[in-house]
Amino acid sequence: MIDLGKLTTEQRNPATTRIDCCPTEEMVTIMQAEDAKVSAAIRKILPEIARAIDATAARLADGGRLFYIGAGTSGRLGVLDASECPPTYGTDPELVQGIIAGGEAAMFRAQEGAEDDLTLAEKDLAARHFTKDDVLVGIAASGRTPYVIGGLRYAKELGALTIALSCSEGSEIAKLADIALTPVTGPEIVTGSTRMKAGTAQKLVLNMLSTGTMIRLGKVYGNLMVDVKASNHKLEERARRIVMQGSGCSREEAEAALRKADGRAKLAILLVVTGCTAEEGRKALQESRGHLRKAIHSFTTDCPKSADCQKEG
Known part of the structure; x- marks a missing residue:
C-alpha cells in the first residue's frame, strides 16, 4: 500500500490549516499567495522543459506523434491540450x-478503478497504434498513478520517447521516463486537492510543451499562428489579421491573397511578401518543411514587405 503521507502533493499545508475560519478576502489572499509559488516551481525546470520540446519536435518532424496519458484532472488536462492543437496550429487530430x-x-x-489498472494504458495506446516513433507524456500529480506507470513502461519497451510530468520529488514516473518534468508546487491549499496548484503547474507545462513544439515545427511565424485553421467567423477574421500583420499588407490585399491560398494564412503571407505564385509558394513551403521564414528566404534575402525579415537581415 502506498503511504500517501510521503507524497509532496498529499502533505498538509501549514499556511492553510485555518482557512475555513478566515474572512473570505483573507481566504482568497492566501490562495493567491500559494498559487504564486507555481511559477517559481516551473522556473526551476525550464532546462528540462526545453529538452523535452526539442526531443518531441524532432520525433514529430520525422513522422511521430505526441500522446498524453493521465487519470482524473491530469488526464483531462492532457485531453484539453491535445484538443486545442488542431484549431490553433492546423494539425491533424492524430498528431497530438x-x-x-x-x-x-x-x-x-x-x-x-480505471486509474489503478496497470495494463489499461497499454491497451489504450495499442488501440491507437502507438509505436517507437511516437512520444508519450505521462501526467500524474503524485507521480505514482498505476495507469500512467503502465503506459510509460509499455512505451519504453517499444523504444518511444517517454516524458513524465509530476509534482512530487522522486516520483515513480520520473524514474521511469527519459525526461522528467517535476515542478514541485508543495502541499495543496486543500490537502490532496491536486486540481489546484499541481493542476495549474501541469497546465502551464503542457502549454509550454505543445506551443514550443509547434514553434519548432514551423507553425508560428514571429509570434503569429500562421497555420490557424479558419473554422469559424472569428478565426477567419484572425487569419486576415495574421496575413496583414505578417506581411504589412492592407486588408484588401490580405483577402485577395487568402483567396489565392485557399484560406491558408501561411501561404498567403508568402504570396504577398515574395510575389510568388500559389504553386511556387506551396513548393517552397514543402521544401522548407512548413517553415515560412525559410520559404521566404528561398526566394530572396531582402523582404521589404516583411518587418520580421528586415529585422533578421
Whole structure:
C-alpha cells in the first residue's frame, strides 16, 4: 500500500490549516499567495522543459506523434491540450492525442478503478497504434498513478520517447521516463486537492510543451499562428489579421491573397511578401518543411514587405 503521507502533493499545508475560519478576502489572499509559488516551481525546470520540446519536435518532424496519458484532472488536462492543437496550429487530430483513464466518459465523471489498472494504458495506446516513433507524456500529480506507470513502461519497451510530468520529488514516473518534468508546487491549499496548484503547474507545462513544439515545427511565424485553421467567423477574421500583420499588407490585399491560398494564412503571407505564385509558394513551403521564414528566404534575402525579415537581415 502506498503511504500517501510521503507524497509532496498529499502533505498538509501549514499556511492553510485555518482557512475555513478566515474572512473570505483573507481566504482568497492566501490562495493567491500559494498559487504564486507555481511559477517559481516551473522556473526551476525550464532546462528540462526545453529538452523535452526539442526531443518531441524532432520525433514529430520525422513522422511521430505526441500522446498524453493521465487519470482524473491530469488526464483531462492532457485531453484539453491535445484538443486545442488542431484549431490553433492546423494539425491533424492524430498528431497530438490525449488519453484519459476510463475513456471519454471520464472527462465528465470519475471512472472508479480505471486509474489503478496497470495494463489499461497499454491497451489504450495499442488501440491507437502507438509505436517507437511516437512520444508519450505521462501526467500524474503524485507521480505514482498505476495507469500512467503502465503506459510509460509499455512505451519504453517499444523504444518511444517517454516524458513524465509530476509534482512530487522522486516520483515513480520520473524514474521511469527519459525526461522528467517535476515542478514541485508543495502541499495543496486543500490537502490532496491536486486540481489546484499541481493542476495549474501541469497546465502551464503542457502549454509550454505543445506551443514550443509547434514553434519548432514551423507553425508560428514571429509570434503569429500562421497555420490557424479558419473554422469559424472569428478565426477567419484572425487569419486576415495574421496575413496583414505578417506581411504589412492592407486588408484588401490580405483577402485577395487568402483567396489565392485557399484560406491558408501561411501561404498567403508568402504570396504577398515574395510575389510568388500559389504553386511556387506551396513548393517552397514543402521544401522548407512548413517553415515560412525559410520559404521566404528561398526566394530572396531582402523582404521589404516583411518587418520580421528586415529585422533578421
